[in-house]
Amino acid sequence: MIEFLDVSKFFGDHKALDNATIKIEDGTTIGIVGPNGAGKTTLIRLLCGILKPSKGQIIIDGMDLQKHPTEIKKIIGYLPEEPNLYERPKAGELLEYFGLLYGVPKEKINQRIDELLTLVGLSDRKDWKVSSFSKGMRQRLAISRALIHDPKIIVFDEPTMGLDPLTSRKIRDFIKTLKKDKTIILCTHYMYEAEQLCDKIAIIDKGKIKAYDTIENLKKIYIKEKTFKIGLKNMKKDILDRISLDKNLKVEERGENYLVIKARDYEDLNYVLREDVIYFEDLTPSLEEVFIELVGSKND
């Protein structure tokens, strides 16, 4: 369990994180989303013990991070926004260095390096210098570095940022494989990525956590009406009249043989759906709409 209790972080006069309180259960995947400069990276740097909180407490596995930083850092794997790799060493040497610093036994380190490099698809690049790696390869190597000590908690800061769609997908698929037995904190501003990978989402803006819940609940809370597009074989007058008189429904658009209707839920549409429906489409907004609802208008 990871607990942020009223955590604030100041840089000079600037408040990068403002009284953040959040609880993350073991084995869940949490998405931290927010606009640029919202405080996402500050939050995860605090979690990794890279920054020290100006106020508040971070409790991980029952231990206070401020009091037991070394013990806690051993169970955290961190992938920063930029891979931040040393250029000169070979991929294998780099992983060995970090492995040893994280306390991986010397006799097991080579086996672990081979496993990880195979997992991220770099098994044939073990003896290549990091400087010769492409951006995607660097990111995959950085992921291996974050996992070298088999951490219980893995923190990814924008893992697919600036990568081509194919590499991004590979990385997302890889994260999915990790989900089984790890607690994952994923910082991203790609909403579909968060929706795809995360169990819960924390929306952060201007240093404050605006919302923290499952995606479904967030949608329920922040999206009051759903939007549906219904194609009808016959646009009967009596149906159209009934819809226009129904307080629970609102016609947004009317085509030759279709309607775009806003409703609180499916049930309100029951009598419409009993007609000759050619097609039905749920246009209900995604997480992105929730995000825009929460932070968009203020940041415009």
Place this chain on the structure above:
Amino acid sequence: MIEQMVKWELRRLFKNRKFKIAFTLQLLVILLIIPLFGSYVKALEEGGFFNLSIGGKGYLPIGISSEKNSLTDIISENKRFDIVWVEEKEGLELLRNGRISAFLVIEKEFEDKIRSYRSSKVEVYINNQNPKGVSAYSEINTILLGFRDGAIEARIRDLSIVEPNIELVSQSPLDNNTPSQNQTTQEQTTENVTNILDRPANFEEQIERTRKSFEDEQGGYIVLLVLLLPLFLSGGMLIDLLISEKERRTGEMLLALPMKREGIFYSKFISILAIILFQLLFWVVALYYFGRVTNPLIILPLTITAILLLSITGLIGVYSKNYKDSALIVTVTFILLFFLLFGTSTLYVAGLKEAAAISPLSLVIAIENGTYSLKEAAISILPSLSFSIILIYLSTVLYKKDEFYFGPRPSIQDLVFEFAGKLRLKNIVFSPYLIALIFGFIAIFISIIFEIFFGIIALYFTESIFAILFIWATIEELSKSIGIFSAKKYFPLKWHEGMLAGMTSGLGFALLEDIIFTAFALNLFPDHALRVFVTRTFLSGGIHIVSTGVIGIGISERKYLVPAFLAGILIHFIYNITILRGAL
């Protein structure tokens, strides 16, 4: 874990091609320097003396009126001279016009007289208004002294009891009935070289003493010159290790490691220290092998100097945001350090051993000459080591602060404020005075640096002790005022609070100055140390408090800023003059 990191850093450094080339070159420099300094020592041994004049081929145009002889041959060999062979009248004209910086008139029978061990005369004319004239005089004087000593030795070898005499005559061209518009030299007396009275006697004595000291201590001094090089060359490497992690952001991953932050700093510090020690060891062994080092124990004070240098560069590396930021600080610090370390060792060989003993480099010379004692070793090592430990501690304190990696970096004032804030005494109202007090301590170091710098400039241009005293009073008051400005940055000060802050800054300054003066007095005149302490505490201490208190009023009430500064400086200056007159 630190061990792992040290291994990694060393491996990383030695895998860097540029570093490998630089490191190998540094090691090989010794092979170049040994014969170079060997020749230099030989030159010293053969009767020259340490000449600090500016070098450069043909830099000094001089005129000679003479037949070719053994003396002119030696002068011609000096590449710094651009020699014009002229008649006496023409030469004086050239000197007056500034075309030449010195003019020598050597009598026609010079060679015959010297060879028959009779007294001969060399007239040297210089233009005191021309800075090159001083250098030319210094060079010519060196040659004449060497020539004289050579002649004496030759005479002694011939078992003659009569000492040969060469007269050095320094005269103004005006004396030769040639009116001058340039007001050339005024040196007129004709004296024997062995007791030149055309300059103050004590000055000449000083030169002679220095020359002898250099000859006595030359072995240690040369060793010092050589061994100081790798220390300075390696200093920048620590900064590179620290700043490259910030610039490439690789340090973020190090901060995520399960180890204490200071451990990261220590690992980098130890890596570079290991490289320096290896280099020093190599150089000392090489010098020992070539017979230029007599006692390998010099590695101890050199290691202390290396630690001092690394602790300073480490602090700079931690404090700087990037390479650009560090470049200026490092350059200024290295220049100051170089002069400080060299200055103290030069003082040591010049005979002021008590004052210079504080530098570990003085101990290098003492060890080389076999004159060191345990007391001397302690005086040399302990202050540097303590200062280094303080700097290393400060570096780790700063390294632990998030702002030094993720910015915005706090200013020195902010850091002092934070420190003063932590030291609050029940009520926050004490904070401005704590800030002022701390900056008062810092002001003494700022003052010393600027006082030496501007003192030398003032002495060179004005030769007036009053000008120096005025400059010193101004520098000290300006330095102390930093404390009041800093306090005012965080707290709005009323006039009486500004005065109090000024007085506190003055108190901090006076306290540390007292300690420094008393420490010197204990070392140089132990019998008078108590008197120095009491006098300074009650007189200088009071003046520092009063003068800066006045300035504090001006800083808090801006409309009185200029008059308050003038008044504070004037009080200080008048006190300085009074003390000087009392001392005289």
